[in-house]
Amino acid sequence: MDSRKRGNLPGDLLRGPVDPRPTGVFRIAFSLLLMHMVYRYLTLAETFFSDTGVLPRPVMHAFPRPYRVSLLDYVGQTWLVEALLILWLVALACLLLGVKPRLAAMFNYVLIVSFHARNVFILNGADHAMRVMSFWLIFLPLDGALLPGRRPVQVRGYRVPLVLAQLQVALIYLFAGLLKLPGGAWLDGTALAGAFRL
Numbered sequence: 001m002d003s004r005k006r007g008n009l010p011g012d013l014l015r016g017p018v019d020p021r022p023t024g025v026f027r028i029a030f031s032l033l034l035m036h037m038v039y040r041y042l043t044l045a046e047t048f049f050s051d052t053g054v055l056p057r058p059v060m061h062a063f064p065r066p067y068r069v070s071l072l073d074y075v076g077q078t079w080l081v082e083a084l085l086i087l088w089l090v091a092l093a094c095l096l097l098g099v100k101p102r103l104a105a106m107f108n109y110v111l112i113v114s115f116h117a118r119n120v121f122i123l124n125g126a127d128h129a130m131r132v133m134s135f136w137l138i139f140l141p142l143d144g145a146l147l148p149g150r151r152p153v154q155v156r157g158y159r160v161p162l163v164l165a166q167l168q169v170a171l172i173y174l175f176a177g178l179l180k181l182p183g184g185a186w187l188d189g190t191a192l193a194g195a196f197r198l
Contacts, residue, residue: 018141018159024098026165027142030133031096034108035089037130041115042085048119051076055119070117071110084111101142109134129172136165 047053049072057076075081088111095104112134116123139161180191 018162020141023140023142023162026140027098027101027137028096030137031092034112034130034134035092035096038085038088038092042082042089045081045085046078048122049081049115050078052078055121060118065117065120068117068120069113071114072118084114087111098142102138105134105137105140105142109138129168132168133165136161136168140165 041049048055051057057073061073071084072081075084088108091104091107091111095101095108109131112131116127116131141162184190
């Protein structure tokens with residue numbers, strides 16, 4: 001079959017050559033952002049994620065938590081919570097440096113879901129966006145994307161997760177823009193006050 005015609009096949013639209021550089025930049029920037037978040041969690045581990053903090057596990061289990069799964073349901077001691085956070089930082093360092101990036105992305109997703117499900121009262125919209133993007137990160141073409149000692153080459157990968165991750169970011173900005181369009185909260189200072197409270 002002619003190679004020019006093959007590019008129009010549905011299989012090639014789903015899976016084909018992908019430029020890894022944009023996903024490499026995203027992997028590095030997102031890893032740094034997650035590392036900052038995990039460092040903040042580490043400084044607040046006892047307060048928000050341990051049994052000696054504001055939400056011990058017996059109290060947490062009293063709240064209805066449908067469809068929530070957390071490794072921290074089985075961990076209550078502060079030192080164990082801190083150990084999980086340090087392991088998370090190690091996984092993020094591997095993701096940042098491109099060492100087994102897919103495995104590191106999966107480990108990151110399990111831990112971000114676990115910590116977010118452990119204490120839902122400290123979450124905001126940005127945390128939900130980080131969790132969703134952590135999910136898409138697992139399926140992005142991470143191999144060959146700005147890895148140390150390797151030249152960036154096109155890799156064959158699935159384009160659907162890449163498009164869905166891009167669509168996720170676009171929808172976040174679209175709906176944020178639509179909410180800000182009336183301008184009332186910006187003109188009377190409410191938006192600025194809310195940002196400073198966060």
